Amino acid sequence: MKLGGFCGSVVRPPGLCQLKRPRSYFTTETQNTQSFIENYDIGISSEFELMQIFPVSEGAFTVDKTKVFVPFDTATEQLSTRPAGSLLVEIQPFAVITSKDIILFDTGLGYNDAEGRFRLHQLLRQAGIDPNKVTKVLISHLHKDHAGGVSVKSSSGERFISFPYATWYVQRREFEFATGAGTASYITEDFALLEHFSRVAWLDEDEGMIDNYIRYQLTGAHSKFHQVFWVEEDGEKIFFGGDVAPQLQQMKNRFIAKYDYDGRKCMELRQQWWEQGQQEHWTFLFYHDIKTPVWDGK
Numbered sequence: 001m002k003l004g005g006f007c008g009s010v011v012r013p014p015g016l017c018q019l020k021r022p023r024s025y026f027t028t029e030t031q032n033t034q035s036f037i038e039n040y041d042i043g044i045s046s047e048f049e050l051m052q053i054f055p056v057s058e059g060a061f062t063v064d065k066t067k068v069f070v071p072f073d074t075a076t077e078q079l080s081t082r083p084a085g086s087l088l089v090e091i092q093p094f095a096v097i098t099s100k101d102i103i104l105f106d107t108g109l110g111y112n113d114a115e116g117r118f119r120l121h122q123l124l125r126q127a128g129i130d131p132n133k134v135t136k137v138l139i140s141h142l143h144k145d146h147a148g149g150v151s152v153k154s155s156s157g158e159r160f161i162s163f164p165y166a167t168w169y170v171q172r173r174e175f176e177f178a179t180g181a182g183t184a185s186y187i188t189e190d191f192a193l194l195e196h197f198s199r200v201a202w203l204d205e206d207e208g209m210i211d212n213y214i215r216y217q218l219t220g221a222h223s224k225f226h227q228v229f230w231v232e233e234d235g236e237k238i239f240f241g242g243d244v245a246p247q248l249q250q251m252k253n254r255f256i257a258k259y260d261y262d263g264r265k266c267m268e269l270r271q272q273w274w275e276q277g278q279q280e281h282w283t284f285l286f287y288h289d290i291k292t293p294v295w296d297g298k
């Protein structure tokens with residue numbers, strides 16, 4: 001696959017991707033996508049046998065050592081105008097539709113739009129996905145650009161779980177660490193509701209299986225208790241490496257980043273996954289990649 005886009009070009013708001021089937025099958029027009037979702041029977045084998053991937057981008061941002069995410073227009077702005085050392089990142093949760101589930105990987109910054117609507121819900125709707133039909137939310141770690149959208153803040157300041165009908169898969173040790181951490185990377189009030197929410201399936205182990213087709217593994221490395229996921233169905237394997245594997249370019253270059261909890265381990269894991277992923281034809285989801293959100297080796 002050529003660099004620059006699993007979807008040909010990345011569409012903002014969300015691009016639509018699919019595995020294997022001809023790219024022309026879907027257009028980015030919401031109407032077509034909606035009819036696809038309406039016709040899609042979760043749990044029943046349909047003509048869409050393969051997993052569908054939807055990058056749900058909140059946009060591009062720069063972030064520097066203050067850890068504040070500042071919106072960045074890649075069409076009109078120059079990175080050189082931002083403070084030295086600024087990183088340019090996409091903030092990009094993913095929806096993946098399997099034969100059993102609509103899965104969401106991480107929840108973004110969790111902004112409301114100018115009209116006070118929760119932007120992540122709007123973005124999903126634009127991709128033709130009813131937020132209330134999301135069945136699983138898989139959380140890599142609880143840094144604010146991944147867990148900001150765990151809860152929705154109403155105009156009166158009340159908070160609600162953003163996907164109340166989904167089962168949430170959260171690493172318990174990450175939650176406990178994040179709740180007590182008191183660093184600029186975690187905003188406890190964004191995710192505190194999880195503690196008493198009945199639909200949280202706390203993950204306690206270093207690795208394990210969810211419904212016999214999703215595998216999780218505790219990696220640490222980026223945050224102390226960061227975890228990653230593989231989803232495998234019909235011979236396709238999707239890999240979500242969270243912030244240990246956030247961008248395609250980082251998979252190719254050996255480097256140790258200062259912002260990681262254990263930068264050397266991050267580098268080693270990236271190298272290991274990059275080699276194994278190419279051998280086993282994984283599809284990589286890159287949460288912070290501006291150009292290539294999805295990479296499947298072609």
Ligand SMILES: [Zn+2]
Pocket residue numbers: 141143146222223243
């Ligand atoms: Zn992070």
